[in-house]
Amino acid sequence: MTEQPTKLSTEEQILEAAQAVFLEKGLAGARMQEIADRAGINKALLHYYFRSKEKLSALIIERAISVILPRVMAVLDTDLELFDKIRLVVDTYLTFVSRNSFLPLFIVNEVNRNPHFFFRAVVEKERTHLDKFRRQVDEAVAQGRIHPISSAQLFMNVMSLVIFPFLGKPIIQAGLGLSEEDFKREMENRRTEVAEFVIRAIRA
Amino acid sequence: MTEQPTKLSTEEQILEAAQAVFLEKGLAGARMQEIADRAGINKALLHYYFRSKEKLSALIIERAISVILPRVMAVLDTDLELFDKIRLVVDTYLTFVSRNSFLPLFIVNEVNRNPHFFFRAVVEKERTHLDKFRRQVDEAVAQGRIHPISSAQLFMNVMSLVIFPFLGKPIIQAGLGLSEEDFKREMENRRTEVAEFVIRAIRA
DNA sequence: AGATGGATTGACCGTTTGGTTAAGATGATG
DNA sequence: CATCATCTTAACCAAACGGTCAATCCATCT
Numbered sequence: 001m002t003e004q005p006t007k008l009s010t011e012e013q014i015l016e017a018a019q020a021v022f023l024e025k026g027l028a029g030a031r032m033q034e035i036a037d038r039a040g041i042n043k044a045l046l047h048y049y050f051r052s053k054e055k056l057s058a059l060i061i062e063r064a065i066s067v068i069l070p071r072v073m074a075v076l077d078t079d080l081e082l083f084d085k086i087r088l089v090v091d092t093y094l095t096f097v098s099r100n101s102f103l104p105l106f107i108v109n110e111v112n113r114n115p116h117f118f119f120r121a122v123v124e125k126e127r128t129h130l131d132k133f134r135r136q137v138d139e140a141v142a143q144g145r146i147h148p149i150s151s152a153q154l155f156m157n158v159m160s161l162v163i164f165p166f167l168g169k170p171i172i173q174a175g176l177g178l179s180e181e182d183f184k185r186e187m188e189n190r191r192t193e194v195a196e197f198v199i200r201a202i203r204a
Numbered sequence: 205m206t207e208q209p210t211k212l213s214t215e216e217q218i219l220e221a222a223q224a225v226f227l228e229k230g231l232a233g234a235r236m237q238e239i240a241d242r243a244g245i246n247k248a249l250l251h252y253y254f255r256s257k258e259k260l261s262a263l264i265i266e267r268a269i270s271v272i273l274p275r276v277m278a279v280l281d282t283d284l285e286l287f288d289k290i291r292l293v294v295d296t297y298l299t300f301v302s303r304n305s306f307l308p309l310f311i312v313n314e315v316n317r318n319p320h321f322f323f324r325a326v327v328e329k330e331r332t333h334l335d336k337f338r339r340q341v342d343e344a345v346a347q348g349r350i351h352p353i354s355s356a357q358l359f360m361n362v363m364s365l366v367i368f369p370f371l372g373k374p375i376i377q378a379g380l381g382l383s384e385e386d387f388k389r390e391m392e393n394r395r396t397e398v399a400e401f402v403i404r405a406i407r408a
Numbered sequence: 409a410g411a412t413g414g415a416t417t418g419a420c421c422g423t424t425t426g427g428t429t430a431a432g433a434t435g436a437t438g
Numbered sequence: 439c440a441t442c443a444t445c446t447t448a449a450c451c452a453a454a455c456g457g458t459c460a461a462t463c464c465a466t467c468t
Contacts, residue, residue: 409468410467410468411466411467411468412465412466412467412468413464413465413466413467414463414464414465414466415462415463415464415465416461416462416463416464417460417461417462417463418459418460418461418462419458419459419460419461420457420458420459420460421456421457421458421459422455422456422457422458423454423455423456423457424453424454424455424456425452425453425454425455426451426452426453426454427450427451427452427453428449428450428451428452429448429449429450429451430447430448430449430450431446431447431448431449432445432446432447432448433444433445433446433447434443434444434445434446435442435443435444435445436441436442436443436444437440437441437442437443438439438440438441438442
């Protein structure tokens with residue numbers, strides 16, 4: 001029974017602690033001391049590995065984005081038929097974010113606070129995937145298979161329906177009087193309901 | 205031509221400056237010095253009017269929420285037929301937020317950071333309005349006028365479609381390659397498109 | 409003019425914050 | 439065992455921060 005919980009390297013311990021604190025407190029609210037404490041190390045060591053708060057936070061932001069963005073983009077890039085693609089992207093995203101429910105708020109926050117960084121570092125290489133989705137939508141409209149809708153609006157709608165509930169969780173919970181379990185159950189329902197909602201909205 | 209831009213009282217000047225800084229930098233990122241500077245006053249005077257950062261921020265948060273929440277709730281409380289109600293709430297919200305585009309991010313942030321405050325201070329008195337909307341939806345489902353959908357899911361969907369684009373603006377802009385004017389135009393389109401999207405999705 | 413009381417200020421204070429430094433562990437290598 | 443680079447620490451530092459204070463300003467009233 002030698003306790004050895006897959007001992008993480010100091011660097012990995014720091015990154016996990018940093019991610020936890022940054023997601024919880026936000027960029028400005030996070031303290032280097034707290035990150036060090038949670039990583040079980042000294043504050044000096046923290047600066048030894050990652051020279052400054054800025055560099056550490058930039059790393060965490062990039063890590064957070066690069067973990068979630070490709071997941072969605074990969075689905076949008078498949079050759080699935082449009083409705084199935086919508087079903088899959090909704091399910092993929094909701095499944096993932098349910099296990100990382102602080103991520104959306106953090107990303108949305110920092111991307112708004114520093115759009116340029118996000119724009120250049122991550123999106124420009126991923127835009128091709130979106131082009132494929134856009135053509136697919138335009139084609140379906142042209143063929144009369146779906147109601148006239150711009151790909152931009154449809155993209156926004158799917159993103160909104162999938163991401164927002166995690167950002168607005170306390171508002172929704174309070175507004176509807178949902179307990180933690182209630183909310184979780186409703187989120188589970190969304191895995192199928194959102195896609196069908198969208199499909200009913202656009203099906204010709 | 206006596207320039208006199210409706211000279212605000214010192215207190216009002218402070219509140220406006222505080223709101224601007226808090227929305228821009230977030231709660232933790234905002235500095236009392238910057239608020240004082242923007243209000244054109246001394247930092248000591250700032251504490252003379254509002255004793256601490258906490259009390260000032262609590263005021264701004266409450267102000268922000270109480271400005272936007274009743275607007276939506278009032279619409280949900282009207283006797284309009286369901287589809288018209290959806291049209292109106294979408295239009296009302298989008299019109300208002302377009303002119304206060306930093307508000308949603310700020311509110312979502314602080315409500316997540318301190319849900320209890322939000323829950324007790326604001327929502328409990330407003331939940332009655334939502335009950336009316338919920339009954340209306342349940343009734344429409346029972347009568348077969350709309351597709352089976354829980355009022356919770358429908359509420360989340362409308363909220364999502366209306367609010368998220370403002371939170372995810374940089375992501376959407378980058379993803380779709382929209383200029384500032386492009387984005388603004390798409391948001392203008394949403395004023396009518398979102399409601400019709402929702403109605404198509406639920407109409408039996 | 410003098411007194412009163414709220415509004416306003418510059419100078420100051422204690423604490424917290426991100427960051428540094430110099431001195432030691434530690435462990436692999438010759 | 440000596441060497442050397444990598445880790446790790448306690449102690450420290452300057453700057454920034456929220457907040458306070460005594461002193462002034464200034465309009466109003468007597």
